[in-house]
Amino acid sequence: MKTLVTGGAGYIGSHTAVELILEGHEVVIVDDLSNAKASVVDRIGQITGVTPELIVGDIRDRSFLDTVMGSTAFDAVMHFAALKAVGESVREPLKYWDVNVSGSLRLIEAMVDHGIERIVFSSSATVYGDPEVVPVSEDTPVRPPSNPYGWTKLVIEQMLTDTSVAHPSWAVALLRYFNPIGAHDSGLIGEDPNDEPNNLMPYIAQVASEKLPELSVFGDDYPTRDGTGIRDYIHVVDLAKGHTAALARLAEGPGRWVYNLGTGRGTTVLELIDAFEAASGVKVPYRIVGRRPGDVAELWADPSRAERELGWKATRDIEQMCVDTWRWQQHATGLEG
Ligand code: NAD
Ligand code: UFG
Numbered sequence: 652m653k654t655l656v657t658g659g660a661g662y663i664g665s666h667t668a669v670e671l672i673l674e675g676h677e678v679v680i681v682d683d684l685s686n687a688k689a690s691v692v693d694r695i696g697q698i699t700g701v702t703p704e705l706i707v708g709d710i711r712d713r714s715f716l717d718t719v720m721g722s723t724a725f726d727a728v729m730h731f732a733a734l735k736a737v738g739e740s741v742r743e744p745l746k747y748w749d750v751n752v753s754g755s756l757r758l759i760e761a762m763v764d765h766g767i768e769r770i771v772f773s774s775s776a777t778v779y780g781d782p783e784v785v786p787v788s789e790d791t792p793v794r795p796p797s798n799p800y801g802w803t804k805l806v807i808e809q810m811l812t813d814t815s816v817a818h819p820s821w822a823v824a825l826l827r828y829f830n831p832i833g834a835h836d837s838g839l840i841g842e843d844p845n846d847e848p849n850n851l852m853p854y855i856a857q858v859a860s861e862k863l864p865e866l867s868v869f870g871d872d873y874p875t876r877d878g879t880g881i882r883d884y885i886h887v888v889d890l891a892k893g894h895t896a897a898l899a900r901l902a903e904g905p906g907r908w909v910y911n912l913g914t915g916r917g918t919t920v921l922e923l924i925d926a927f928e929a930a931s932g933v934k935v936p937y938r939i940v941g942r943r944p945g946d947v948a949e950l951w952a953d954p955s956r957a958e959r960e961l962g963w964k965a966t967r968d969i970e971q972m973c974v975d976t977w978r979w980q981q982h983a984t985g986l987e988g
Contacts, residue, residue, distance in 0.1 A: 653723060654728070656678055657729070667731070710758050734800070740800035788956065798945055821907075833971070833975040858935050871921075889912075914965040917951040
């Protein structure tokens with residue numbers, strides 16, 4: 652299928668572009684490069700043998716979208732483009748409502764006008780908030796998010812749900828990601844935060860490579876097996892394969908589906924540090940500090956619906972996630988510039 656990938660130069664989008672190309676889809680990337688480098692597209696080409704077209708522009712710009720969608724008859728859109736830093740969204744909420752919500756609104760309007768009726772959307776497990784029971788299935792009620800970023804994901808899910816009701820020929824997949832980590836095993840693409848990382852795995856990797864002095868572990872007094880937070884870490888390549896599986900589902904006919912993309916296994920912060928040290932052979936100095944506001948004790952997925960309906964299952968374990976992150980971290984410095 653001819654697939655427009657918004658945010659396709661970013662972390663998850665670039666890995667998904669690789670899997671799409673390897674499965675024979677034609678990929679065009681739209682990205683404003685606000686959190687990515689154009690050279691990523693060449694590296695996608697190195698991995699797959701096909702360099703996708705990159706069109707640099709902003710999804711909030713409707714005339715830009717009209718030009719892109721007017722030039723090619725796309726079969727589907729994969730929508731990754733967004734801002735994603737939870738803390739920043741608290742400090743600058745309107746920026747998040749603008750890029751994430753207005754950007755998605757412009758994109759969906761343009762899809763309606765250009766007759767593109769299939770979309771895969773990057774949602775987040777953050778829509779489950781602090782659930783009463785884990786693991787969470789797609790039937791677990793969503794909760795009012797604790798930050799503006801989470802609200803934007805919930806609102807866009809609703810926008811797409813409403814659109815699928817008003818346009819019954821549409822096919823919509825809302826993919827709720829758990830905690831994507833790891834990198835492509837070529838070492839050519841991975842997560843490359845410009846600023847100090849917000850998330851645990853890139854922070855660990857930067858401490859291991861001595862870019863940062865020490866990791867702060869946010870709380871060891873949670874009601875978990877070692878007192879630290881539990882999350883469902885998923886290898887980004889498994890996550891990317893979940894997208895191609897969802898696209899295949901959309902090709903079967905119209906409807907609206909929600910899928911958890913996780914492994915179904917929870918890992919504590921201390922367990923992830925241990926696994927990274929074992930995989931890299933490098934010590935990760937850390938210090939226990941107070942809890943981070945808004946964090947939940949534990950969140951992991953029941954991913955059985957995706958396995959049942961998409962035939963998709965995450966196969967890469969924590970060790971693989973750490974090995975691939977470390978390989979990428981060591982290569983990333985050399986690839987900069
Ligand atoms: P990323 O920042 O690496 O990728 C997002 C891409 O979108 C970047 O390349 C950026 O340049 C681009 N972009 C941003 N604003 C744009 C705009 N206005 N117009 C065009 N392009 C724009 O982030 P990621 O981790 O790859 O996340 C991809 C998607 O997955 C996002 O929607 C994010 O909210 C969602 N998500 C991520 C996580 C995670 O932990 N990484 C978890 C759940 C959901
Ligand atoms: N943590 C630390 N130290 C750090 C960073 C994180 O101890 O420097 C801990 C957190 O307290 C938490 C765990 O590591 O227990 C994971 O934290 P992340 O920031 O890596 O991930 P979150 O689960 O908080 O959030 C992520 C994404 C969100 C997304 C959410 C969905 O950042 O965008 O997963 O579950 F919404």
